[in-house]
Amino acid sequence: MAGDGTGRLLAISDLHIGYQENRSFVETLRPQTPHDWLLVAGDVADTVADIEWALGLLAERFAKVVWVPGNHELWTPPADPVTLRGVERYEHLVDRCRSLGVLTPEDPYPVWTGPGGPVQIAPLFLLYDYSWRPEGLDTPEAALAEAHRTGIVCTDEYLLHPDPYPTRAQWCAARVALTERRLAARDPDLPTILVNHYPLVREPTRVLWYPIFAQWCGTDATADWHLRFDVAAMVYGHLHIPRTTVHDGVRFEEVSLGYPREWKPRTAPPALRQILPAPTS
Ligand SMILES: [Fe+2]
């Protein structure tokens, strides 16, 4: 229920609550109105127990919580008693979310009818496919070899298992195909808010400190989705570079908290980002 004119559609990502400072920050998160919704764009934590704790806390406080997985949720860390891998791990997390009342990419797209609405909110799980490679490195193999040579290798290579898909790129292709069909079949009369752990376009990764890392940050397959699906705003995280950018006239919101060493120098952690009603600058 968000139709009384007071609710806000808010977003955050990359809570990484394995860090005590971040866990404490999550405990301070509260809605300003009883009608506020919260979009959580992945990287809540590395273990199932921590993910459940954080999403459970938020689900008790916000009128609705919508979650998409980040790469960290999909890791199978050796210390986690939940040893599920790949698709089974993702499905287990979806199942846990359902028991908490948290919406996931596997649910019908909810409609925000509060201020700035109505819009359809589409939580997406797409992964990446190593297509965002540095210039001159024409194959995934070459880009990965260069990453190993320079020591900039995402931990996903060791902990994010694609089972039963042979590769993460093949899992990504399957998710992209399935999601594209769903978006094409949505109610065409409503604009959308697309929520994904990764940006749908490559431009936001151009400011990465290590450009070689972009291969773990998205896929060329979504390069025109912000133009095809009547997108009012695209919400993402993962880069740990919180900011607002505009691509082809569409607002992109990077909403990450990030690691304590990243947000603490700013003296205060970023507040929840308001997605709707659209902030006037
Ligand atoms: Fe993250």
Ligand SMILES: [Fe+2]
């Ligand atoms: Fe991430």
